[in-house]
Amino acid sequence: MKPKHTFLHCLVLLSTMYTATILAQTELASWSDSQAKNRLMEYVSTVTTKGSSFVDTEQRVAVFDNDGTLWAEQPIYFQLVFAMDRLKAMQSQHPEWKTEEPFKSALAGDVKSALSSHENLAKLIFASHAGMSQVEFKQAVKEWITTAKHPTTGRKYTEMVYQPMLEVLDYLRANGFKTYIVSGGGIDFMRVWAEEVYGIPPEQVIGSSVEKTFTFNQDGSAQITRQSELNFNNDKEGKPVAIDAHIGRRPLIAFGNSDGDLAMMQYTMAGSGKRLAVYIHHTDKEREWAYDRDSHIGSLDKGLDYATEHKDDGWIIVDMKKDWKVVFSE
Amino acid sequence: MKPKHTFLHCLVLLSTMYTATILAQTELASWSDSQAKNRLMEYVSTVTTKGSSFVDTEQRVAVFDNDGTLWAEQPIYFQLVFAMDRLKAMQSQHPEWKTEEPFKSALAGDVKSALSSHENLAKLIFASHAGMSQVEFKQAVKEWITTAKHPTTGRKYTEMVYQPMLEVLDYLRANGFKTYIVSGGGIDFMRVWAEEVYGIPPEQVIGSSVEKTFTFNQDGSAQITRQSELNFNNDKEGKPVAIDAHIGRRPLIAFGNSDGDLAMMQYTMAGSGKRLAVYIHHTDKEREWAYDRDSHIGSLDKGLDYATEHKDDGWIIVDMKKDWKVVFSE
Ligand SMILES: [Ca+2]
Ligand SMILES: [Ca+2]
Structure with a gap:
């Protein structure tokens, strides 16, 4: 990029920021004016405002589980x-x-x-x-x-993403956070559409994976081949290990919805300074699904107890029914 | 970050860019005015100037081997x-x-x-x-x-980095490239100092690794423990696989110095559009070391032949002795 372009680029950026100022008034618009939203915004304000809890931009890492956290997961993943x-x-x-x-x-x-x-x-x-x-x-x-269309809603799967969570992603990025997906789902499955749907680029998508091999052919072509062997299962205790491997920094904020996210959230909270762990609790059987402890998918049992016990220490439980004005993006 | 901060931040950025404009005149200052430098700059200009070969910023990925490419590797890694x-x-x-x-x-x-x-x-x-x-x-x-000090030069190891390569890193980043290390060295070993020395943050350092496990303790502390088992050997055919796993995009430019980088460079060059593969050839026994085919460390044999055969197709061999005015940073 030539200096002239860089200069112009920044001017464009400045005008975008004016627009952002206007939009900021409606940020997290799909969230009820509840404790969950207020605590999230308070936290972000605390770590982005100069003071004893200020955190430099490069340390602002937020991780998100995908199934049941950013998009739905019923009746099956x-x-x-x-x-x-x-x-x-x-x-x-x-x-x-x-x-x-x-x-x-x-x-x-x-x-x-x-x-x-x-x-x-x-x-x-x-x-x-x-x-x-x-x-x-x-x-x-x-x-x-x-x-493909979802069997009960008839929506495309990319229309089964949670509007309030899209707003959280935008809101955190506008506040200097780098947003990552850390999901039990397949890394390559998600990378195909995560950038368009969530604004999360491939290098910020972490997931489970199969083994792969590389072959170079004499005609100059090259191929990465997917093997029938598990490389990494990005669930439970695997999540903090994968965060360490891919990011090399401990997150400030972790969002999840099941016991599979508990280790990642505990890892996040064990860091120094103020951090935030947010569970999305599926409580809305009218607009989405209601399930937790006994669900065959996305079971939230130990995590629900742990978060409840520690709600004065930075743990938030989002009640989908009460805290979200809208569930799915229109 | 509040809008006001964002606005100020961008003003600061603008003034930084003016400085960058001045510095641009001396960019790649430690490189001789040789074909290697000119081809690199021509390439960058081609993919960053609007036209048929233009590449969007998010696709501008450059990968660098570390030992023997960004810093020295003799007499042992x-x-x-x-x-x-x-x-x-x-x-x-x-x-x-x-x-x-x-x-x-x-x-x-x-x-x-x-x-x-x-x-x-x-x-x-x-x-x-x-x-x-x-x-x-x-x-x-x-x-x-x-x-620690190097046994023959008495320099700190972080002073054994190549000044011309620091300039390449800066130059590429100034042109919208994201710079990654893709090294056979240990991912956690490099991440400790790569940000300060190379300006490459932890999440852009890819290397070999041991297995790790996560433990959460009842007192709320958490630990990632390093196990005596190899997790990934980031060498040869492993490098393109690791690039795919960590970045999920094929690089535009790859820098290496040994046969261990050949697969990564061939993977890079097998992509569509114009790409660049650059071998650093250790030819300077006065200022550094001279070695290639028979070296016990950083052997460059097949890679040297391949790059020589394909030098009209985007492969560059940098002759350290002729192409670099300065080797180590002062
Ligand atoms: Ca989940
Ligand atoms: Ca090397």
Whole structure:
């Protein structure tokens, strides 16, 4: 970039900031004027205002779980729907799946049987997510995410993201935070659409992954191939380890919705200075789903107790029903 | 950040940019006015000027090997010196090392015997790099890097960085590039000092790593512990895989100095559009070291042939002796 461009760029930036000033009045517009919202805004104000709790911009890291935190996860994780749909798209090349389990059940739409064991789940995931190049896989995700519809709402999956959380992402970025996804979901599945939907670039998306290998061909082409082996399961105690590996800094703020996020949130809160851990509690069976301790997906049990016990120490439990004026983006 | 701060911040930025305009005249000042420098600057101009080869800022990724590319690596990788020094610091707690190999040789300063096999190397690395918390390890690196001196030059290791490469890092960042380290060295070893020395923040440092585990304690403290097991060896075909995992974008420019960088450079060049692969060739035995094909460290053999064959297709070989006016930063 030439100096002239840089100068112009900053002028553009300045005018954008005037607009931001106006927008700031309506930031977190989908949040009720509740304790949850006020505590979040108070916290952000504290660490961004010069004083004893001020934190430099480069240290302002906020991490977000994805399923059940940034977008919905019922009746099953959306990535599993992708896996099922992908198997259907691949079945003509795999006649053996007609008789072989768990593929037979998966193709028949019998999700319960198909996912009846960890072993079955692994088979379905690897069959749909591995044995192809990164380029092919990302193309398949891209096609699916732009066309597939949720079974009960009929919305596209990218329209099942939570409007109040999009506002939190914008709000934190406007306050100098770098926003990261730290999800049990697949890193490459999310990276395809996270930038467009959440404004989170690939290098700030952390997730589970399969092993990959690199091949260089004599014609000058090169390929990264996805292998049928788990590389990293980004859940529970894996989350703080992945944060350390990818970011190398402890977050200031962590958002989650299940016991799978508890370790990441405790890691965040164990840092020095003021930090924030926010649980999204699914309490709204009319506008979304209501579930916690006994849910087969996104179970929030130990985390709910821990957050309740520590709510005077920076832990917030967001009550979706009361704290959110709107759930999904329009 | 409040709007007022943001506005002021941008004014400060503008004045910084005026300074940058003046500095731009002396950018890459330590580079001879040679083909290598001119081709690099031509390339950057091409992808940052509106036109058919223009590349958006978010796609401007440049990756740099570290040992032998950003700082020196002779007579042995500096991190190995750290390992040896660390063993010496730890020896009082390990009386068994007095008789047990490879520790006995390492403590006696007999580097050749200590490093005589991969098995020995692994033992020394794990003993010095694992079995402690991340916090303790980083503290040990910090103390070492601020005090240790290179055996032949007497300089601190952070003064063994290449001035022309610091200028390349600044130059690329001034042109909207995000600069990453992609090194066979330890990710946590480098992250301690890379921000201060290279201006590269932790989240843009990719390296080899040991396995880690997370523990949360009842008193609210939390710890990431380094285990005596290799997690990832970031060398050769591992480098493109790690780039994909951490960045999720293919680089536009890759800098390396050995065959260990060839896969990363070929991966870079296999992308669409114009890209650049730059080998630093150690040709200056007066000011630094001269080595390539037969070196026990940083061997450049296949890579040298490949780059020579493809020098009309975006591959550059930097001749340290001819292309650099200055080697080390003052
Ligand atoms: Ca979740
Ligand atoms: Ca090297």
